Amino acid sequence: MNIDPVKALEGKVERLGKDLKALDSRLENAQTDAAHEQLGLSNQLKDTTRKLGRTNDRVTELAESVHRLERLLVALNRKVRAGETRKADFGNWPEIEKKELAKIFQGQEAYSRKTFTPQEAKDTRKAIAEYDRRAHEAIEAAESLTHLPANAESLWRKHYKQWHAITDKHRPEVPDDDTHAKDTAAKSAGNEAIKRTRQQIRARIEDAVANDLLFPAWFENAMGPAAPPGRADDWLYTATDVVLYRLLHDVTSPADALGPAPAEDGHRKTLYDRLVSECAEYRRP
């Protein structure tokens, strides 16, 4: 123990200073640790967030596939419950006569045929009259070529030119007066026939749906196992058109509902494209 109070005080101050330093360093250490820990924590948090996002996506996918499965299951369930799964026949249509199909084809032809307006018919008639007059003149010119003397060069030239006025021309087709009326009749007959045929086909499809019949393979490939909920009417409309398409164009493939795509443009091609896109929509989850 020091007797000198000043010395004792100094010793105390020195000890206190040492304590202070030790505290300082401990504080610093603690701060660094805390910073480290915070960084680690935030990294973990980020990781977890990312994982959560991925899981979310996956859950959405799974939900969709569950939805798909659900629809399949419903269809299957109904068919199994129906016991003896009778098959729906969409291939034979004895009640739709060949005559009806012919009417439909004629209507389609009438729609695709270019119709003469009365003005066009008049113009064509005028052109024909002009051609006939020219032909008459040309024949007369050629007639005079048969008895011209050889040295009348200017006459030869004139008649030769007149003859050639016709050789590079074509006589237009005579417009048919009745074309317009006939086409109108064919169009309305075709529309009627399509309407009747559609009704018959739709009735049979509805019957198959109502009796839980097993659809043919091509039908299910194209239209899916059952109507999507809430859109039964659209689905039936498309299904009717698919069957009608097969019937009209003699597609008999057991698996491919529409057969190969038609090469040339026209009614068939339009219908084909429409049906392909509509069917793809019904098969989507």
Next chain:
Amino acid sequence: MAADPFARLADRQQSLRTALRALQAAGPGSPDFPALLTTTNDEVEAVMQARRDVEAARLTTPNRAIAAGTTAAALIVAVGWFDAWSLLSLLVAVATAASVLVDPAGRRLWEPRARTTVITAALAATLLTPLLHGWATLITAAGIAWWAWRTQR
């Protein structure tokens, strides 16, 4: 087929008459009118060709004679009325005369008479050269243009 061009022309005209009769009988509205028109057109072409042969037979000698005359006249004018500027006209005329001498009738439909025209123009140009000097070339040039125009059509 007759060897004589005049007889052949008469022959062709006769068969054209037959073809025309068939064409007239059919009328423009009938379905075989286009086919008949094609055959008749062939007959017309044959008649035109026969007439060209007649013309060629008729004009070969005159064309040759005029061409020879042009050459001779050009020589005389060149010597008698010598002028450097006139030589252009004489040379063009002699060149034309040479081509007509080699082939007096040509092959195209209207060529025999066109060749007569051009060689006549060349002769006139040669005879007028003492008066017009080099400007007479224009007459020959006009003749050549006429010839080309007739031949191309």
